[in-house]
Amino acid sequence: MTDDVPPTSAPVTTSGLAGERAKRLDKVATLRQAGTNPYPYRFDRSHTVAQLREAHGDLEAGQETDERVQVAGRMLLKREQGKLIFATIRERESEVQLFVSKAVVGEEAFAAFADLDLGDWVGVDGTVMTTRKGELSVQVITFQLLSKAVRPLPDKWHGLSDTDTRFRQRYADLIVTESARRAFRIRHEVIASFRRTLHEHDYVEVETPVLHVEAGGAHARPFLTHHNALDMPLFLRIALELHLKRLIVGGMDRVFEIGRVFRNEGVSTRHNPEFTMMELYQAYADYTEMIAITTELITRAAQDATGTTVVDIDGTSVDLAQPWRQAKMTDLTSAAVGEEVHPSMPRPALVAIAERHGVVAAPSWGTGKLVEELFEATVEASLIAPTFVTGHPVEISPLARTDRHDPHLTERFELFVGGRELANGYSELNDPLEQRARFEDEQRAKEAGNAEAGTVDEDYLRALEYGLPPTGGLGIGMDRVAMLLAGVSSIKEVVLFPTLRPEVWE
RNA sequence: GCCCCUCUAGCUCAAUGGCAGAGCAGUGGACUUUUAAUCCAUUGGUUCAGGGUUCGAGCCCCUGGGGGGGCACCA
Numbered sequence: 204m205t206d207d208v209p210p211t212s213a214p215v216t217t218s219g220l221a222g223e224r225a226k227r228l229d230k231v232a233t234l235r236q237a238g239t240n241p242y243p244y245r246f247d248r249s250h251t252v253a254q255l256r257e258a259h260g261d262l263e264a265g266q267e268t269d270e271r272v273q274v275a276g277r278m279l280l281k282r283e284q285g286k287l288i289f290a291t292i293r294e295r296e297s298e299v300q301l302f303v304s305k306a307v308v309g310e311e312a313f314a315a316f317a318d319l320d321l322g323d324w325v326g327v328d329g330t331v332m333t334t335r336k337g338e339l340s341v342q343v344i345t346f347q348l349l350s351k352a353v354r355p356l357p358d359k360w361h362g363l364s365d366t367d368t369r370f371r372q373r374y375a376d377l378i379v380t381e382s383a384r385r386a387f388r389i390r391h392e393v394i395a396s397f398r399r400t401l402h403e404h405d406y407v408e409v410e411t412p413v414l415h416v417e418a419g420g421a422h423a424r425p426f427l428t429h430h431n432a433l434d435m436p437l438f439l440r441i442a443l444e445l446h447l448k449r450l451i452v453g454g455m456d457r458v459f460e461i462g463r464v465f466r467n468e469g470v471s472t473r474h475n476p477e478f479t480m481m482e483l484y485q486a487y488a489d490y491t492e493m494i495a496i497t498t499e500l501i502t503r504a505a506q507d508a509t510g511t512t513v514v515d516i517d518g519t520s521v522d523l524a525q526p527w528r529q530a531k532m533t534d535l536t537s538a539a540v541g542e543e544v545h546p547s548m549p550r551p552a553l554v555a556i557a558e559r560h561g562v563v564a565a566p567s568w569g570t571g572k573l574v575e576e577l578f579e580a581t582v583e584a585s586l587i588a589p590t591f592v593t594g595h596p597v598e599i600s601p602l603a604r605t606d607r608h609d610p611h612l613t614e615r616f617e618l619f620v621g622g623r624e625l626a627n628g629y630s631e632l633n634d635p636l637e638q639r640a641r642f643e644d645e646q647r648a649k650e651a652g653n654a655e656a657g658t659v660d661e662d663y664l665r666a667l668e669y670g671l672p673p674t675g676g677l678g679i680g681m682d683r684v685a686m687l688l689a690g691v692s693s694i695k696e697v698v699l700f701p702t703l704r705p706e707v708w709e
Numbered sequence: 710g711c712c713c714c715u716c717u718a719g720c721u722c723a724a725u726g727g728c729a730g731a732g733c734a735g736u737g738g739a740c741u742u743u744u745a746a747u748c749c750a751u752u753g754g755u756u757c758a759g760g761g762u763u764c765g766a767g768c769c770c771c772u773g774g775g776g777g778g779g780c781a782c783c784a
Contacts, residue, residue, distance in 0.1 A: 219753050220719045223735060265742090284747090285740040300744070321734075334742050358720035358733055360745050367716085367776040379720090422784045468783045469710095575784060599784045617784095627784090655784075693777090704775070 220355070227320055227353040234348070241351040246326035249273040252297035255331070256339060264337035268330060274299065274341060275326035275349060277378070278319060280359060288316055289340075292325060296384065301327055302340040312345065321359065322352030322378075370701050383696070390685040390697050392508035394461060397481055397681075399507075400500050406457040406483060411446035413439060413463070419663070420444030420602070422655040423466040426476075439465035443482040444602065444676065448631060449666045451674050456486035461681065472693040473623060476702045479681040484631070488675035489604075490614045493628035494591055497618055497677060498527055501589075501625070501684060508688050515690055516587055516621040527589040532578050533612070535592065539581035546570040546596040546611040553577075567651055571596025571611070586619035595629075601641040601657060603629035620687055628677035635667035 234241045249272045250258065259270070276292030276299070286305040291298055305313040319325060326349050329341040357363045362379035369376040369383070376383050398408070416435075418425035420442030428437050443460050450458045461481045468474060485492065502523045505512045512524040536544045540556055546569075553573040554564045562576050574596050586592070594612040597605060603613035615629035632638050639659070648656035685697040695701040 219735090222753075223719065226735080280744070280746095282743050282746050283740090284743055287741045287743075289743045289746080291744070302742080304741070306741080334744085336742070336744080338742085338744065340742095355719050355734060360733065361721040364721065365716085365776080368720090370776085375720095424783085466783070469781075471780095471783085472778080474783065572784080579784090595784080601784095624784095655782095707774080 223355050224353050227351065230318065230320075231351050231353065234351075239348070241348055243347065243349060246275050246347060246349050247273060248275055248326070252276055252292070252294040252299045255299060255341075256297055259331045259339060262331070262333045262339060264333050265335050267332040267342065270331040271328070272331055272341060273326065273328045275324065277352075278321060278323050278325050279356070279378075281319070281321060283317060286313075288313070290316075290319075290325075292327075296388075300334070300338050300340040301325075301329075301343050301346075302332060302334065303343045303346075308343060308345070316343070316346060319348065320352060320355075322354070322356045324349040324352070366695075370695055370703060371706060373699055386685070386689040386691055386696050387699065389508045389689040390681075393504045393685050393688060394681060396504040396507035397461065397500055397679075400496075400503050401459050401483065404457065404496070406459045406485075407455055409447070409450060409455070409458050409460050410462070411440075411443060411450075411460055415440045417658050417660050419657050419660050421466075422599075422657070424468055424654050426465045426467050441466050442678070443480055444678070445660060445663050447482055447484050448671060448674065448676065449663065451484050451486055452666045452669050452671050456672070457483070459483035470702060472695075473683070475682065475694050475698050478694070478698070480678055481681055482676065482678040484674055484676045486672045486674050489630040489673065490593075490616055490628055490675055493675040493677040494529070494616055497591075497626050497628065497679065500679065501618075504684060505688050514687060516687070517692075519587055521588050521620075523589065527591060527618075529591040529593060529616075531594040531612075532582075532592050532596075533574060533594060535582045536574060536578045539585075540577060544574055544577060546574050546598065567648065567653060569598045571598025575599050583619065583624075584622040587621055589618060589620045591616045591618055597641075598644075600629065601645050602632055602638075604632045605637075623683055623686075624680070625683050625687070626677060626679040628675065631671065631674040631676050633667060633671035633674060635664055638667055639664055 231241045252274055255272060255274055262268070274294070276294035278290050278292050279298070280291040282289040288303040290301040290303065292301060303313065303316050308316065325346055327341055327343045327346040329343040332340050332342045334340055357375060357379050363369050363376055369380065401408070414428070414437040416437065418438035418441045421444070423441040425438040425441050428439065429435070430437050441464055443462055443464065447458050447460060459481060461479065463477050464480050465477045467476065470476065483496070502512055505514060505523050513520060513522045533545050540560060542556065544553065544556060548570060550570050550573070553570050557564050557573055557577055560577060560580055562580050564573060568576065593616045594606060594609070595603065595615040595617070597611060597613055600613040600615050603615040606612040606614050613629060616627070617624050618626035632641065642657065642659040642664070645657035646659050649658060682694050682697050686692070686694060689697060691697060
């Protein structure tokens with residue numbers, strides 16, 4: 204749905220959106236005729252609004268100073284009071300009041316200020332003062348319209364509640380929805396915190412291709428595109444893994460990337476077709492170091508982004524600074540179903556257990572896949588406090604190293620918080636012969652009809668043949684960490700422009 | 710893909726199957742310390758679209774569309 208009006212349409216009414224827009228466009232034309240550019244090129248500030256508050260926030264009520272300042276922001280509120288106008292402007296998260304007196308600015312400028320609309324960007328030159336009630340203000344001497352808003356803002360008090368509008372018109376959402384600004388601020392702090400932690404640990408940040416000849420490193424349906432000049436199909440990456448491990452082979456022994464990955468799957472409160480992963484790889488380490496750094500990254504991000512390590516997970520208060528539980532997938536699943544579950548068991552036995560728990564086994568599933576499906580059906584949603592689930596079956600972990608104590612399992616973990624998977628890591632498989640065999644299993648599964656299964660990546664195998672040192676690897680879903688720390692339940696609240704069907708423009 | 714909910718003025722929301730309304734925004738007026746300013750007056754509607762039932766549909770039914778939630782999918 205669209206409320207839009209073609210920009211060339213003549214005003215047909217005097218009210219409603221079309222009328223409001225026409226009125227404001229009229230003001231633009233009038234300003235131009237008077238030689239004033241309603242969209243000037245620049246404005247020089249002496250202070251940001253935050254700096255102004257920092258410098259003068261302690262001024263007592265009823266003070267007028269000679270301190271001359273130039274500040275700017277978007278006008279959000281205007282209170283006209285006879286020969287005075289009070290207006291509130293916001294710049295980033297800081298607001299300040301403008302105090303406009305007809306006696307100070309003169310008739311003409313006063314009328315021009317009164318003619319400003321909510322939503323206009325304005326720059327002012329004036330003196331610092333406080334009102335009788337103590338509100339820090341700038342007594343305006345001169346002002347300049349910095350950009351005319353020709354479309355009205357949503358309700359100044361209720362803001363936007365229609366999610367359609369909030370997600371499609373994120374610009375309007377950010378203007379009027381404080382909680383949205385907060386969520387994206389937290390997201391920013393989380394990513395900045397991750398980078399700080401990783402740089403302290405001497406990781407090198409790299410960028411690897413988004414366009415892949417083969418979409419490997421995870422089980423997911425890829426997006427397919429086409430390169431014209433080379434006349435070849437290309438996939439958008441579904442993971443960062445395989446290129447980053449090539450770099451470990453090359454001697455970059457601690458690397459990470461924070462990047463967008465793409466999975467051609469359903470949209471839900473937990474899934475957006477494009478989302479942000481952080482993956483890191485560290486030579487000489489195994490999965491135990493990956494568990495340690497996962498904890499450090501997320502705990503520090505919580506502290507940096509929210510000022511506390513205590514998070515609220517669906518009404519439960521959890522202190523991330525407390526040790527996180529660690530448990531084997533087979534143990535958790537066995538406990539949940541009340542009998543032993545392990546990928547070494549005969550397949551019919553596992554199929555029978557699965558059916559008792561409402562899991563319909565596909566013919567292609569081996570015992571490892573059955574164990575995982577049982578885990579997802581009986582355990583996953585109950586993992587509210589942070590829990591490292593370890594020991595995933597080999598069948599579902601084609602890039603992870605076999606457990607040194609159990610040939611059916613891998614040295615792998617996934618971190619669950621609030622019933623959601625946040626991270627995944629393992630001791631990396633570095634034996635090129637075993638990796639080839641695992642790839643060939645994947646290839647067979649794909650040929651048997653599993654669209655998410657991988658293929659044999661010959662170049663990756665060649666890299667392994669040069670020698671990948673013992674390596675630990677980790678992937679963290681940044682959107683989900685942001686969700687956790689922002690306390691929101693939909694991924695759309697932490698993705699600025701979530702994937703939506705296209706709007707119809709009539 | 711399936712199920713449920715939802716869509717009314719620019720925004721936030723009302724309206725037993727019986728004259729489509731309020732607040733904010735806008736417009737006009739009053740006001741030199743307001744701060745969601747206040748007070749008086751006031752403009753503004755293809756009720757998502759199309760079809761049907763009915764004397765009469767914003768409301769009931771059908772089809773389609775957008776969004777949300779759930780399921781499926783997503784190791």
